[in-house]
Amino acid sequence: MKRYGDHRIPGRLFVVEGIDGSGKSTQLMLLHQWLKAEGYGVVFSEWNSSPLVKDTTKRGKKKQLLTPATFSLIHATDFADRTERNIIPLLKAGAVVLCDRYIYTAFARDASRGMDAEWIRELYGFAVKPTVAFYFRVPLEVAMKRINDARAGFKYYEAGMDLGLSDDPDESFRLFQGRILEEYDKMIPEFGLTVIDATLPIETQQQEMRLMVLAKLTQAKQLRVAP
Amino acid sequence: MKESYGVRLPGLELDDLVGKLIVLEGTDGVGRSTQIRLLKEWLEQQGHAVLDTGLTRSGLVGKGIKRAKEGHTLGRITLSLFYATDFADRLENEIVPALRAGFVVLTDRYIYSLMARSMVRGLDPLWVRNIHRFAPKPDAIFYLRIGVDELIPRAVFTRGFDYWESGMDLYSAEDMYDSFRKYQTALLDQFDRLAEEFSFDVIDARPEPRVIFEQLKAGIDRILTPGVARAAETATAPIESSEAAVAMMIEEVSEERRKRA
Numbered sequence: 440m441k442r443y444g445d446h447r448i449p450g451r452l453f454v455v456e457g458i459d460g461s462g463k464s465t466q467l468m469l470l471h472q473w474l475k476a477e478g479y480g481v482v483f484s485e486w487n488s489s490p491l492v493k494d495t496t497k498r499g500k501k502k503q504l505l506t507p508a509t510f511s512l513i514h515a516t517d518f519a520d521r522t523e524r525n526i527i528p529l530l531k532a533g534a535v536v537l538c539d540r541y542i543y544t545a546f547a548r549d550a551s552r553g554m555d556a557e558w559i560r561e562l563y564g565f566a567v568k569p570t571v572a573f574y575f576r577v578p579l580e581v582a583m584k585r586i587n588d589a590r591a592g593f594k595y596y597e598a599g600m601d602l603g604l605s606d607d608p609d610e611s612f613r614l615f616q617g618r619i620l621e622e623y624d625k626m627i628p629e630f631g632l633t634v635i636d637a638t639l640p641i642e643t644q645q646q647e648m649r650l651m652v653l654a655k656l657t658q659a660k661q662l663r664v665a666p
Numbered sequence: 667m668k669e670s671y672g673v674r675l676p677g678l679e680l681d682d683l684v685g686k687l688i689v690l691e692g693t694d695g696v697g698r699s700t701q702i703r704l705l706k707e708w709l710e711q712q713g714h715a716v717l718d719t720g721l722t723r724s725g726l727v728g729k730g731i732k733r734a735k736e737g738h739t740l741g742r743i744t745l746s747l748f749y750a751t752d753f754a755d756r757l758e759n760e761i762v763p764a765l766r767a768g769f770v771v772l773t774d775r776y777i778y779s780l781m782a783r784s785m786v787r788g789l790d791p792l793w794v795r796n797i798h799r800f801a802p803k804p805d806a807i808f809y810l811r812i813g814v815d816e817l818i819p820r821a822v823f824t825r826g827f828d829y830w831e832s833g834m835d836l837y838s839a840e841d842m843y844d845s846f847r848k849y850q851t852a853l854l855d856q857f858d859r860l861a862e863e864f865s866f867d868v869i870d871a872r873p874e875p876r877v878i879f880e881q882l883k884a885g886i887d888r889i890l891t892p893g894v895a896r897a898a899e900t901a902t903a904p905i906e907s908s909e910a911a912v913a914m915m916i917e918e919v920s921e922e923r924r925k926r927a
Contacts, residue, residue, distance in 0.1 A: 509754050
């Protein structure tokens, strides 16, 4: 079992982080399109998407069975499945792997739910260290406005309603995501996250991202090209 | 009054727990479930409310694990975390509420089995210990110990060899017998290490179930009846192995004889 930072594998791993409404998924999608067009063998992996674990998580969320501890552990299980069956084999094969949310999402959310910060870091100790972890920093109000414009209301766990911070979903979202923002800020120096100002125009952010990714790709020797 | 192995879970107070947490550990087919059944009946006759529980029975993930195992596609880290999730769910929803209500909780396996299995599968021993550190320390851990040579006939003549109990995910090229032998040997080795580290009460699982039952009863009596516990403590040093106790007895008897002579 290799630990965070110990993996020596030819592929490249780029991850995006940020609160809901930060625009990170859009940016990753644009990066994906570009890498494909450039001919790289690129694979996308989404948070909470393991086919083996997803049903349990979904049921737990729907029936609101999850406590901070089981919420944390079931997401780690999902992540482990994707790491063991996708991320590591793909990176070994020399692919470019893109992840929408990574372990830092868990660190921010679980700590905001009162879980022991050191324990969560240990829990994810098997994760591959990303080549670059982009953090899309955005003020809370901007993120809330984007979400409200796009869809009606917040989801139960997304708004941290399980914590009983407030009965009002808007207020609960504000309090919970505010805590998450604080956790992200602490992680910037801890994990060397690359901060992108997510209030800038979409094109500007993408330009910055591509420059940094390109620098890492030109250093790599054994990357796969798309079949 | 209980405490965990070092990690506190939010909203899960342990210091007001009045019940007793009793763990039965041991490898597959060693006779744990028979003993749990006997103990539950006995404890209830004594007037104790009992909760018996085991691994992969949680409402949240019990079914998910079963389904995933049928496909045999779980990675080793994933499997460990799936079990840890299941354990956390049972801990929060069954074990701790029962302990709070003053039940005797009898659990068929605990984190030690989970740790042993993960370590046999090559996971980092430190990581494996750390992720289970939120578990409350039990009042007693009885380890039903058996050697692989005594274990094999039990598997052959009762249930047959099971895919996971034979570690076929580890040694898939071999037949079930070879795989079972190798896997269980490695597992027993891990249990022996854990027994020392976590001070298990080791019980020889080779004799008749009735004999084992009597030993377990005596052990549980010491926990449930403080008077008996004190008497037992002053009477002998902690009974680590019955061999040591027998050796002491022999020593005393021969001392007597020498005096008389």
